[in-house]
Amino acid sequence: MPTPATAHVSAPQPMPAAAPTHLEHDHDASTRERVRDLVLQRGPIEAARLADLLDLTPAGVRRHLGALEASGQIAVQAPPASAHRGRGRPPKRYVAALAAHDARPDxxxxxxxxxxxxxxxxxxxxxxxxxxxxxxxxxxxxxxxxxxxxxxxxxxxxxxxxxxxxxxxxxxxxxxxxxxxxxxxxxxxxxxxxxxxxxxxxxxxxxxxxxxxxxxxxxxxxxxxxxxxxxxxxxxxxxxxxxxxxxxxxxxxxxxxxxxxxxxxxxxxx
Missing domain, CATH: 3.30.1380 (Muramoyl-pentapeptide Carboxypeptidase; domain 2)
Structure with a gap:
């Protein structure tokens, strides 16, 4: 007897990640503004302190800090010489950069x-x-x-x-x-x-x-x-x-x- 053909069932393909909605974009931008405003008001300030003040995860805060630093709105303050005397690297402390002060004259x-x-x-x-x-x-x-x-x-x-x-x-x-x-x-x-x-x-x-x-x-x-x-x-x-x-x-x-x-x-x- 002829052998019945075996049906090949393809493995389920992973669903593509959903594109961020406008609401998510707005929320992300709002959170980033809050991070920037706190750096503006309280800098020099560490990421851990920002996370506490904003009730966010440290990873989430660092993501926003990276974006703000890349856009020139904040900068990492150079640590004092005494900070290098201990073990390990001192935590980064962020301050407002000129872009955050709207430095261009209007x-x-x-x-x-x-x-x-x-x-x-x-x-x-x-x-x-x-x-x-x-x-x-x-x-x-x-x-x-x-x-x-x-x-x-x-x-x-x-x-x-x-x-x-x-x-x-x-x-x-x-x-x-x-x-x-x-x-x-x-x-x-x-x-x-x-x-x-x-x-x-x-x-x-x-x-x-x-x-x-x-x-x-x-x-x-x-x-x-x-x-x-x-x-x-x-x-x-x-x-x-x-x-x-x-x-x-x-x-x-x-x-x-x-x-x-x-x-x-x-x-x-x-």
């Missing part, structure tokens, strides 16, 4: 800078100083009610100021420095960075306003306008009467405060 930044240059030409350099003084007073008026509501504690006042600055687009945070009995007020974004890069009087006015609002000496350590990843201000945790010191444009480590008459004793010891 039309409004160009116009503002042109207006300030014109003001200096037609009214002299003193007019620019008076404009900076007016901005200082406006900052004080805007934030004084919020800071005063926080009470007399410098830590609470600094946190209140950071929250108010964040509401205004500065991505600010307050960080304790227990070993120095001090705080750091960090601003991860500066809406006027392009203009401030050309007119550092704006940074000085802001720093003086912070000193008066917090009621203590402050030291501006770094600014986005000068190329750093954040504006960083050192705030002593104990209140001290402000003293007047010379203003040097964008000089890291200088103490800045209100424009009260100089105290010869403090001037000699500052």
């Amino acid at each position: 039309a409004s930044s160009d116009l503002a800078a042109d207006l300030l240059r014109y003001l200096t030409v037609v009214a002299g350099p003193d007019a620019l100083d008076r404009f900076a003084d007016q901005r200082e007073a406006e900052l004080e008026r805007r934030y004084a009610p919020i800071v005063e509501a926080a009470g007399h504690d410098v830590d609470a006042r600094t946190r209140a100021l950071a929250a108010a600055l964040t509401d205004d687009g500065y991505a600010a945070s307050s960080r304790p420095l227990p070993s120095l009995l001090a705080l750091q007020l960090c601003q991860g974004h500066c809406p006027v960075q392009q203009v401030a890069a050309q007119f550092p009087q704006l940074c000085e006015a802001e720093t003086r306003a912070f000193a008066r609002l917090l009621g203590t000496h402050v030291q501006r350590l770094a600014t986005i306008a000068s190329g750093h990843h954040a504006c960083t201000t050192h705030v002593p945790a104990t209140t001290a009467p402000p003293a007047v010191l010379p203003h040097v444009p964008d000089a890291p480590g200088r103490t800045v405060s209100s424009r009260r008459p100089p105290d010869p004793v403090r001037e000699g010891t500052a």
